[in-house]
Amino acid sequence: MRCLTNHDLVWLNTTVTGGLQDYDYFAVEGAVAGQFLYGVNNNTLLVAATSYQRVMMALPFTRGNRRTGFAAMAWFLAVNGWQLTGDTASLVSALALLENHSTSAAAVLGSVVEPVTSGHNLSVSGMRQVAAWCMKRHEQVLKILADKD
Numbered sequence: 001m002r003c004l005t006n007h008d009l010v011w012l013n014t015t016v017t018g019g020l021q022d023y024d025y026f027a028v029e030g031a032v033a034g035q036f037l038y039g040v041n042n043n044t045l046l047v048a049a050t051s052y053q054r055v056m057m058a059l060p061f062t063r064g065n066r067r068t069g070f071a072a073m074a075w076f077l078a079v080n081g082w083q084l085t086g087d088t089a090s091l092v093s094a095l096a097l098l099e100n101h102s103t104s105a106a107a108v109l110g111s112v113v114e115p116v117t118s119g120h121n122l123s124v125s126g127m128r129q130v131a132a133w134c135m136k137r138h139e140q141v142l143k144i145l146a147d148k149d
Contacts, residue, residue, distance in 0.1 A: 066145040
């Protein structure tokens with residue numbers, strides 16, 4: 001599995017907010033660690049959901065945590081063979097469920113993802129290229145999250 005680094009997460013935040021935000025290095029480290037579920041890191045949906053939840057628990061940035069968490073989760077899914085396919089409302093609802101820990105994380109994502117089609121091989125693409133692809137596909141979700149961020 002491909003995972004984001006601390007630097008990648010800071011870059012995502014800078015990109016979704018339009019500028020460098022103050023951040024807590026140790027909170028960034030904690031959020032990135034959400035990609036490493038020791039003993040179960042072969043379950044891509046669970047790791048992706050946990051990654052979003054860890055950003056939301058750590059709140060490492062002064063602005064843009066929801067958008068950063070969503071972009072990180074979308075990137076993680078894309079490079080590991082999955083893509084978010086739900087409509088904007090479904091994706092925003094799924095994120096709220098993940099934030100509230102009210103339903104199984106993998107079950108929440110299972111309703112809004114599907115395997116990446118054979119025409120896309122994102123697993124070999126660069127981090128920023130895949131992130132830009134994800135952010136463009138989900139531009140409306142990011143706009144809605146900006147209001148809550």
